[in-house]
Amino acid sequence: MMWIQTCAVAAVLAGSADNAPDNAPAWRPGSAELLPLESLQGRSMDAELTDLNADGMPDLIVASEFGQNVVLLASRAGSFAESTNALPRGRIHDSEDIAVADFDADDRPDIVFVAEDDQTNELYLQTQPGVFIDASDRLPAPGGVSNAVLAVDIDADGDLDLILGNAGDNVVLLNDGAAGFTPDQDGRIPADARTTQDIEPADIDADGDTDLIIANEDGNRILINDGRGFFDDETDERLPSMPDIETREIDAADLDADGDLDLVFANVGWRPGKDPTNRVLLNDGTGVFTEAESLPPSGGNTLDTELADLDGDGDTDILFGHSQSGPPVQVWINGGNAAFKDRTASWVPQLTLVHTIDLEPIDLDADGKLDLYIANHVSADVLLVNKPVKNAG
Numbered sequence: 001m002m003w004i005q006t007c008a009v010a011a012v013l014a015g016s017a018d019n020a021p022d023n024a025p026a027w028r029p030g031s032a033e034l035l036p037l038e039s040l041q042g043r044s045m046d047a048e049l050t051d052l053n054a055d056g057m058p059d060l061i062v063a064s065e066f067g068q069n070v071v072l073l074a075s076r077a078g079s080f081a082e083s084t085n086a087l088p089r090g091r092i093h094d095s096e097d098i099a100v101a102d103f104d105a106d107d108r109p110d111i112v113f114v115a116e117d118d119q120t121n122e123l124y125l126q127t128q129p130g131v132f133i134d135a136s137d138r139l140p141a142p143g144g145v146s147n148a149v150l151a152v153d154i155d156a157d158g159d160l161d162l163i164l165g166n167a168g169d170n171v172v173l174l175n176d177g178a179a180g181f182t183p184d185q186d187g188r189i190p191a192d193a194r195t196t197q198d199i200e201p202a203d204i205d206a207d208g209d210t211d212l213i214i215a216n217e218d219g220n221r222i223l224i225n226d227g228r229g230f231f232d233d234e235t236d237e238r239l240p241s242m243p244d245i246e247t248r249e250i251d252a253a254d255l256d257a258d259g260d261l262d263l264v265f266a267n268v269g270w271r272p273g274k275d276p277t278n279r280v281l282l283n284d285g286t287g288v289f290t291e292a293e294s295l296p297p298s299g300g301n302t303l304d305t306e307l308a309d310l311d312g313d314g315d316t317d318i319l320f321g322h323s324q325s326g327p328p329v330q331v332w333i334n335g336g337n338a339a340f341k342d343r344t345a346s347w348v349p350q351l352t353l354v355h356t357i358d359l360e361p362i363d364l365d366a367d368g369k370l371d372l373y374i375a376n377h378v379s380a381d382v383l384l385v386n387k388p389v390k391n392a393g
Contacts, residue, residue, distance in 0.1 A: 026310075026347045027372060027384035034364070035072075037380045039082040042067025044375035046358050048098045050109050052086075053129035058362055062375065063095035063113055073130060078364035078371075078385070083130050087111075091134075093120040101151035101160045104179035112139075114146035114164060121146060121164070125179060138180050144171055150199040152210060154188060155229045163189070165196030165214070190233045194218045202252035202261045204238075205287030213263060215247040220265065224287070238288050243275035253307040253316045255292075256338040260285045264318060268301035278302050278320060282338060292338050300326015308361045310347070310370055321356030323377060328354035329384075353379040 031037060042064035052059040057074035064070070071086035094117040103110045108126040115121055119142040124132035148165030154172060155161060162173040162181060169191050172184035189212075198215035205211060205224060212231060214221040222238045223231035249266040256262060260283040269276030277297050281289040300322035310317040311333055318332040318340060331347040332340040358375035365371075369386035376382055 025345070025349045027386055028349055030371070030383045030385035030387075031380065034079040034385070035381065035383050036080060036082045039068075039070050039072070040376075040381040041379070043377050044357060044381050045096050045377070046098045047360050047373055047375040047381070048100050049360050049362055049373075050100045052109060052126070054108075055129075059130075060360075060373065061098055061100060061111055062381065063098050065096070065377075066092055066094055068092065069095055069113060071130065071132075074364070080383075086130050087124060087132055088134055091122065093122065094118045095122075096146065097148045097165075099149040099151040099162065103151075103160055103175060105159065105177060110179065112149055112151070112162060114143065114149040116145055116147055116167075119143065119145055121149075123179065123181075135179060140173065140181065140183055143173070144168060148196055148198050148215075150201060150212075152201050154184075163199055163212075165199050167195040168193055170196055170199075170214070186230070188230050189223060190231065192216075192221065192233075197248045198250050200250040200252055200263075202263075204252070204261050204263075204283060206260060206285065211287070213250050213252065215250045215265070217246045220245075220247050220250070222287075234287075240281070240289060240291050242279060242291065243277070244273055245277075245279070246271060246274045248303045249305050251305045251307045255280065255307070255316050255318075255334065256282055257315060257336070258283075258285065262338070263289060264305045264307065266302040266305040266320060268303065270301060276301055278305070280318075280338060280340070295332065295340060296342070298322060298326045298330055300324070300330075302326075303357050304359050306359045306361055308370060310361075312368075319359050319361065319372075321359045321374065323355040323357060327351075328356045329359065329372070329374065349384070351382065354382055 045065050046063040048061045049058045060072040062070050071083045072080035073083050094115040095113045096116045099112040111124045113122040121143045122136045125135045144166035146164045150163045151160045159175040159177045161175045164171040173181040194216040200213040201210045209225040212223040221235045224234045245267045247265045252261045262283050263281040265279040280292040302320045303323045304321035306319040307316050315334040317334045320330040328351045329348045331344045333343040355377040357377045360373040361370045372384040374382040
């Protein structure tokens with residue numbers, strides 16, 4: 001995901017749909033013509049984009065909740081086909097999240113899936129373009145009741161380690177440089193008994209190292225890196241007081257064009273007393289945040305947020321993905337200085353049987369316009385393509 005997100009956010013896109021009429025959405029359905037729908041009928045939980053076979057095209061990895069995880073290889077025409085020999089068949093676990101990175105230093109991306117209910121995490125190492133072997137025995141087991149995983153070089157030794165976001169203490173797994181992982185024994189991350197749903201890496205205090213923002217079901221945390229890969233909990237000093245929220249996803253980007261990283265919290269209200277309003281937090285440049293004017297309630301539970309320049313005007317817009325209630329996808333266009341307007345009707349066509357779990361902006365055909373992949377929890381995944389139908393005449 002990090003590879004394509006970086007490209008997408010930096011892309012200079014042509015045109016703008018901000019003023020498009022509501023009956024001419026910027027995206028149109030492309031699933032039937034571009035996706036192998038027979039391979040995507042499971043309960044998708046996460047999708048990650050990366051070039052797996054070194055052909056310059058971003059491929060897709062999809063994690064399924066007690067279904068077959070799949071690899072979809074991209075074509076030059078922007079369509080995807082399942083690579084049936086990429087992953088072993090019949091490995092069915094409660095896969096919740098994916099990390100993609102070169103863990104064994106062979107210049108090929110590898111894959112980690114983490115699981116919640118059956119606590120069976122998996123590691124697959126790429127041995128030839130687009131083909132993986134099971135190396136799950138290199139991960140300590142069990143790793144915990146895991147909802148999130150992050151690949152990051154936490155100890156600054158040049159290889160990528162793993163942080164598992166768990167129900168209970170999160171776990172740091174240190175890489176020996178050859179994809180052999182051992183649990184951290186030095187207490188790099190403060191203990192915490194809450195349930196983590198997402199971990200966002202970002203240098204929020206602009207000191208050159210990576211800090212961590214933790215999305216929890218009962219209170220988010222900010223962990224500041226001391227420069228040696230040891231983290232201090234500075235939540236109280238850096239986050240403003242907010243209503244009781246349950247956050248499922250956090251994303252970081254410069255929303256107000258002042259050169260620092262701001263935050264967006266995607267929230268749900270499934271439990272009594274939890275406020276589902278999504279939150280935009282602006283950074284003062286030192287990693288201390290204030291809440292921007294709140295976005296109006298979406299009417300739904302938000303399980304994902306993605307930040308990208310959708311309309312090509314040079315600033316960062318917001319995507320929200322909703323499950324069970326509210327619009328499956330919501331588009332907030334940045335009018336400058338983090339002043340957002342709901343432009344969903346101008347961007348998103350009518351969607352049915354879509355409970356969004358994950359969103360992935362992607363330029364499928366290198367036309368400078370962002371398309372959108374939707375990981376769907378109740379039916380086949382969805383692909384929206386940015387090719388508006390031209391008016392006749």
